[in-house]
Amino acid sequence: MSLETLSRRSSTSLSAAIGAIPLILFVGLLIYFGLNAPNFLTVTNLKLVLVQSLPVMLICIGLSAVVMAGGDDVVSGGIDLSIPATTVLCAGIMASLLSAESTGLFVASIVALLAALLVGGMNALLVTRLSMTPLLTTLAMFVAVVGVNNVVTQRKRINVDHDAINAIREPFFFGIPLGLILVALITLIAFHFLHRTKWGLNLQAAGGSRDAASISGLNVNRLFGQSFTVASVMGFVCSYFVLARGAGSSPGVEDNLMVEMVLATFLGAAFSPRRVVTMWGAALGAVLVVAISVGFKSMGVNVFWTGLIKGSLIVVVVATAALSQRLN
Amino acid sequence: MKNLFGFIAVSVLSAVSLTTSNTVLADGHLSLEGKKIGVAVVGTQHFWDREAFNGATSTVEKLGGEVVAVDGGRDNQVHADNHDILLNSKVDAVISILGDDSVEPKFEALKAAGIPVFTVDHPSQHAINNTTSDNYYMGTTIGRYMADAIGGEGKVAVFNAFENALRICGIRTGLWKYVLQDYPNIEIIQPELAEEFANAPEDARKQTLDLLAANPKGTIDAIHVGCWDQPAIGVVQALEEAGRDEIIVTALDGGPDTLEIMAEENSPFVANVAQQPNLIGSTAAMNVARHFHGDSLLPQTYVDVVPVNGAEGAKEAYKQLGYGEL
Numbered sequence: 037m038s039l040e041t042l043s044r045r046s047s048t049s050l051s052a053a054i055g056a057i058p059l060i061l062f063v064g065l066l067i068y069f070g071l072n073a074p075n076f077l078t079v080t081n082l083k084l085v086l087v088q089s090l091p092v093m094l095i096c097i098g099l100s101a102v103v104m105a106g107g108d109d110v111v112s113g114g115i116d117l118s119i120p121a122t123t124v125l126c127a128g129i130m131a132s133l134l135s136a137e138s139t140g141l142f143v144a145s146i147v148a149l150l151a152a153l154l155v156g157g158m159n160a161l162l163v164t165r166l167s168m169t170p171l172l173t174t175l176a177m178f179v180a181v182v183g184v185n186n187v188v189t190q191r192k193r194i195n196v197d198h199d200a201i202n203a204i205r206e207p208f209f210f211g212i213p214l215g216l217i218l219v220a221l222i223t224l225i226a227f228h229f230l231h232r233t234k235w236g237l238n239l240q241a242a243g244g245s246r247d248a249a250s251i252s253g254l255n256v257n258r259l260f261g262q263s264f265t266v267a268s269v270m271g272f273v274c275s276y277f278v279l280a281r282g283a284g285s286s287p288g289v290e291d292n293l294m295v296e297m298v299l300a301t302f303l304g305a306a307f308s309p310r311r312v313v314t315m316w317g318a319a320l321g322a323v324l325v326v327a328i329s330v331g332f333k334s335m336g337v338n339v340f341w342t343g344l345i346k347g348s349l350i351v352v353v354v355a356t357a358a359l360s361q362r363l364n
Numbered sequence: 365m366k367n368l369f370g371f372i373a374v375s376v377l378s379a380v381s382l383t384t385s386n387t388v389l390a391d392g393h394l395s396l397e398g399k400k401i402g403v404a405v406v407g408t409q410h411f412w413d414r415e416a417f418n419g420a421t422s423t424v425e426k427l428g429g430e431v432v433a434v435d436g437g438r439d440n441q442v443h444a445d446n447h448d449i450l451l452n453s454k455v456d457a458v459i460s461i462l463g464d465d466s467v468e469p470k471f472e473a474l475k476a477a478g479i480p481v482f483t484v485d486h487p488s489q490h491a492i493n494n495t496t497s498d499n500y501y502m503g504t505t506i507g508r509y510m511a512d513a514i515g516g517e518g519k520v521a522v523f524n525a526f527e528n529a530l531r532i533c534g535i536r537t538g539l540w541k542y543v544l545q546d547y548p549n550i551e552i553i554q555p556e557l558a559e560e561f562a563n564a565p566e567d568a569r570k571q572t573l574d575l576l577a578a579n580p581k582g583t584i585d586a587i588h589v590g591c592w593d594q595p596a597i598g599v600v601q602a603l604e605e606a607g608r609d610e611i612i613v614t615a616l617d618g619g620p621d622t623l624e625i626m627a628e629e630n631s632p633f634v635a636n637v638a639q640q641p642n643l644i645g646s647t648a649a650m651n652v653a654r655h656f657h658g659d660s661l662l663p664q665t666y667v668d669v670v671p672v673n674g675a676e677g678a679k680e681a682y683k684q685l686g687y688g689e690l
Contacts, residue, residue, distance in 0.1 A: 334452070
């Protein structure tokens with residue numbers, strides 16, 4: 037065995053070890069909460085965590101599609117920070133239209149979906165046609181879309197009391213809320229499209245290696261653009277869940293969604309053997325992030341420390357991903 | 365006959381004194397010993413929220429109860445989700461302070477789990493009791509004070525993000541508007557302004573600067589904040605920055621921070637109605653104990669407020685409410 041092979045092997049195993057750090061950290065935290073936080077390891081708590089994580093899970097699926105198509109380099113690869121803004125805009129539009137009694141849920145949904153597609157389309161256009169950095173483009177889009185939502189809702193809280201939306205949070209089957217079942221179905225459908233269809237495999241090929249994908253005849257830009265549309269549609273779907281959990285649209289919901297979405301999606305990479313962002317990883321990451329949040333609160337940790345902790349975890353997760361990639 | 369009246373009078377009197385002594389006895393024996401009480405507050409950055417929270421938690425502890433506290437960091441959805449943690453902590457009762465209607469589904473879940481909910485400044489059909497200030501008096505008093513301060517005529521801009529979202533704000537701003545109906549020469553500038561829930565002073569400062577730029581001297585006489593007074597801090601800053609000393613400011617809540625601003629010489633902030641948030645929180649905790657004692661509670665418990673008119677009024681209120689001397 038040559039020295040070179042040896043060193044490559046040791047760097048690969050080092051890279052794998054570093055890539056596993058976030059996972060070890062989170063599992064460690066969960067064990068800690070299990071031992072210290074009251075009633076953390078109970079069925080009730082598991083249900084609460086799952087239900088609270090539904091909105092994050094949905095937008096994580098959207099974000100993972102963009103990362104898969106654009107590559108998981110946080111700066112130059114695929115990322116869409118505008119999804120939480122799309123969600124609150126759709127929620128704001130639907131809440132406003134539903135509170136004007138002449139509009140039904142169907143019409144409100146169509147208007148919200150069109151708004152979401154417009155955001156996704158703009159992102160796709162700016163990133164693929166003008167070759168703008170996705171990170172900056174979608175961050176700017178986030179700010180702009182939140183601004184539009186402020187105009188739509190006048191930054192006011194709007195109550196929504198609609199049977200179809202309330203049904204999402206209500207028990208449907210053996211005490212399991214309908215929302216949980218819907219998200220399970222949506223996750224399976226998304227998994228099928230992203231991981232089991234030719235389109236999904238092409239999407240992953242485009243993100244894996246842009247050049248190789250181009251040479252083999254794939255329209256990389258089109259695939260990347262489509263992923264932004266998928267993300268915006270997931271943002272739209274998420275808005276029903278945001279309306280359901282909050283019985284309406286409240287200003288400021290986007291900030292927390294943004295932090296948890298980024299943390300969950302990149303944490304999810306730690307679950308994949310190759311440490312890349314996957315849809316399953318992102319969905320599981322969403323549950324973990326909410327579980328950590330609930331764990332800290334159950335132990336009575338100050339809400340501002342929770343903010344610091346979440347921010348630090350993002351840094352650890354993204355830094356270890358970058359480091360393990362460099363060593364690989 | 366005289367004797368009969370005497371007998372009745374004595375019986376009634378003794379019945380009254382019995383009832384009174386019973387209440388006193390009951391109050392002295394109120395206890396939360398062995399009870400775990402969840403206290404959820406929407407945020408602790410602002411004086412009002414923090415004091416209501418402190419009043420509730422310290423009283424629960426004084427009565428021998430254990431507190432499980434959760435803080436929403438001034439995010440209504442986080443605040444609502446925090447009720448799940450209280451549900452899972454198997455608390456015996458919940459005191460929920462402020463919050464918009466996103467807490468309603470959570471109250472429903474708590475109620476379904478047999479956990480009684482007591483609210484502060486948030487009337488709810490799922491709660492046993494809501495402890496709040498006399499919002500009706502607050503709204504009408506600030507309406508009269510403001511109308512007087514501008515001589516019964518002029519143009520008024522209002523920060524009013526929560527009239528339709530929070531019932532307490534609906535009462536306060538609604539009754540302020542009701543009073544103004546009797547002042548046909550006072551006009552509310554349209555569209556009304558909407559302040560941010562978090563980061564209110566800085567946001568209100570920026571919005572006021574924009575408002576002043578759009579409305580030159582002589583076209584605006586007062587700026588009112590409809591439901592609270594944290595935005596008023598930013599409004600006063602903006603007026604000073606722009607040198608617009610012809611405009612007066614009125615608002616509601618009257619914590620030490622805003623009373624201090626009102627007490628300054630030539631302060632534009634001329635009227636307020638001060639609340640007693642610590643007493644409100646503490647009363648909510650006492651109501652929990654009363655409930656466990658078997659007393660039946662009225663749906664609303666009102667806590668007195670202190671009207672504040674002018675700089676001297678601010679100094680008096682500051683002293684009366686125990687914040688010190690100005």
